[in-house]
Amino acid sequence: MTAETIQTDRIPPHLRPAMQALAEAGARLAAIIRRGGDLAQPVGTNADGDGQKALDVIADDLFCQTLAWAGVRWLASEEQEQAVALDPEGTLAVAIDPLDGSSNIDTNVSIGTIFSIYPAEATAEASFLRPARQQIGAGYIIYGPRCAMMVTFGDGVQHYALDPEDDAFRLVATRRQMPDCALxxxxxxxxxxxxxxxxxxxxxxxxxxxxxxxxxxxxxxxxxxxxxxxxxxxxxxxxxxxxxxxxxxxxxxxxxxxxxxxxxxxxxxxxxxxxxxxxxxxxxxxxxxxxxxxxxxxxxxxxxxxxxxxxxxxxxxxxxxxxxxxxxxx
Missing domain, CATH: 3.40.190.80 (D-Maltodextrin-Binding Protein; domain 2)
Structure with a gap:
């Protein structure tokens, strides 16, 4: 894992390795999307019967590989039927949709990655099948004209943007507040x-x-x-x-x-x-x-x-x- 995949001063210390891994995989996936190729090629179906594209599989493999070295005990992916055991000493459980919006790959519409972090328990079921309010972190990466990450650790929403000079996510706003109303x-x-x-x-x-x-x-x-x-x-x-x-x-x-x-x-x-x-x-x-x-x-x-x-x-x-x-x- 590279040393500076995301600016960490606003991230809780115990979540920094996982956030570094998510940022690294996100930056690498953004580069793959920029290069293009036949990323929308059908390759089968996922655990829930939805059609998979080539980029779905690439993204799933990429996040699984990087999170394996980031203190994550359990990984649950939308693309996998069962949760995967990564590090038996890990203290975190990560649920992830590696590639949201894959039906839009070939039309060049913004797609993304969605993730959620929980404290790890002894089993995958206990780690993930719990009240959603027990999340200790959550966010998404959007692969748009400007690759960005929005994340929360329970104290407001932080906004990061990917710097193309070094493929690191830099803090843009410490507290993103939704406007009161839009028609x-x-x-x-x-x-x-x-x-x-x-x-x-x-x-x-x-x-x-x-x-x-x-x-x-x-x-x-x-x-x-x-x-x-x-x-x-x-x-x-x-x-x-x-x-x-x-x-x-x-x-x-x-x-x-x-x-x-x-x-x-x-x-x-x-x-x-x-x-x-x-x-x-x-x-x-x-x-x-x-x-x-x-x-x-x-x-x-x-x-x-x-x-x-x-x-x-x-x-x-x-x-x-x-x-x-x-x-x-x-």
Whole structure:
């Protein structure tokens, strides 16, 4: 491991080796992405049945190799069926999505890495299948026009950027705070017909604009890369919704609690926002299995609370709202 892969003065001492390893692997992966090549070539499926691209496998191998020398006892990867034992003397457990947004590789849209750090326990199950609020670190690396890392250790969100001169992450901001409000929402509107009624009612009210009950005009954003969506919302506010829906395989949401939702929720709350499954705070929950999926709503606290309020309305009342405001209906 190189000596200076990340500026460490704001990182808790016991987490510095793991953060150095994550930064080193992230810098190396950023270089691979810059070089290009056939990184989007299909190579099979991961442990959960999702299609894998060549870059998924490269990223998984890279982070596993670097974290093996960083005091990490257990590593749980979205690309692996079971958690991997690394260092029996390690004190940390790391859960990681090595490459988020791989469907966007060949379109050159920003992709990323999401990670979460817990204290290691005697077994992998005890280390990872616990309340998400027991995380002691979480963050992501975004491989965009400027490679950046956002990370929290429970005291605000720190922003680092990769310096191309020496491939080291330098501190940009010690405390990134989410703006109070932005008139933007992110959701895949093509699935409107499958959504539960509280989600449709909320989106209908946004789409009604200044003539509707919100009395404001909203813009919609959808990148289909969780890291890219998160980075935009951390920088300028707004809300992201990936609800459960009526399609087979989507009944319990689609994003993974351990590898995606828990670390993003930790970051968002530390930046002053909120993160729920539509009703309940993500950080008050835990994953019963390594690859458990969940609905996910996060962003500006006021918007997340409003969406939860729609879910608390009696079904008959939501149905009436939907019938009156269903703008997609003829």
């Amino acid at each position: 933007e929402f992110a959701i895949n509107a093509s699935n409107y017909r499958h959504w539960p009624q509280p989600i449709r009612a909320y989106i209908d009210d946004c789409l009604a604009g200044s003539d509707g009950p919100r009395e404001q005009n909203f813009n919609m954003r959808w990148i289909a890369s969780l890291v890219a969506e998160t980075h935009r919302i951390l920088v300028r506010g707004g809300v992201f919704l990936y609800p459960s829906d009526a399609r087979k395989g989507y009944e319990h949401g689609r994003l993974r609690m351990l590898y995606e939702c828990a670390p993003i929720a930790f970051l968002i709350e530390q930046a002053g926002g909120g993160a729920t499954d539509g009703r309940t705070a993500i950080l008050e929950q835990g994953a019963p299995t390594l690859h458990q999926r969940t609905p996910f709503v996060f962003g500006s606290a006021e918007k997340v609370a409003r969406i939860a309020a729609y879910h608390e309305l009696p079904e008959t009342e939501v149905s009436a709202l939907f019938g009156h405001r269903g703008l997609f209906r003829a």
